[in-house]
Amino acid sequence: MTHPSLSTRDLTIRFGGHVAVNKVTCDFRPGELTVIVGPNGAGKTTFFNMISGQLLPSEGTVTKDGVDLTRLSPSTRARHGVGRAFQLTNLFPRLSVLENIRLAVQAQTGDGRRFFRPAARFTDLTARAERYLEATRLEKVAHLPAATLPHGDQRKLEVALLMAMEPDIYMFDEPTAGMSLDHAPDVLDLIAELKHDPSKTILLVEHKMDVVRKLADRIIVLHNGELLADGDPDEVMSSQLVRDVYLGTAA
């Protein structure tokens, strides 16, 4: 089995007296897409927030390739290859879709001042940006201002910007939430395509069971902040404990 790229150990966070995530110990490996499921309020987003750095845990650790990320800022974690798709808040609304992607490529490449052939670099950046544009099938809207995109395309742009960061770890928290049925499959196809690269580790919070079945190499179940199950998708989804959680009969 490949070495884990990302690991949590006893990851715990309390909000006042409420334990939102409770001693979650988990390893994630390159080439593996893990779907995280659990009822509303189970702690899925909070777990993600502690991995990407939006929240600091009360206890426990997050490591990537042996580096302790637990207390690092979100941007430092991103430089370590932890990539999380966000609703587009850091977008330049008046710039085109392509320009937004190119800026993300540029940010990934680092400070442009270190390079002394700006023209060649611009061509290279554009070529890379166009690759992500094609990968996310946004060619048709490449020159539209980002702010004018329909919702479905905005979500694709989020994936394009994330791909432009070239992270090792991809994190998606309910990427199809609020999407119409005809757009949701596009974004899920994009995530499925990321699986072709065996060096990538993918974490996906998703409720839709058909999606889970199709994409998951592994499922973990959170319930009341605890890791309730972890393993093969068929086994996990058919276990009595998990059924109880979904039917609301578990403690």
Ligand SMILES: Nc1ncnc2c1ncn2[C@@H]1O[C@H](COP(=O)(O)OP(=O)(O)O)[C@@H](O)[C@H]1O
């Ligand atoms: N910043 C916060 N302050 C207080 N409570 C929070 C905060 N973030 C999340 N919680 C609580 O933590 C629990 C888990 O929430 P969340 O991680 O959003 O669940 P999920 O994503 O699984 O639906 C919930 O009870 C929620 O109210």
Ligand SMILES: [Mg+2]
């Ligand atoms: Mg959530």
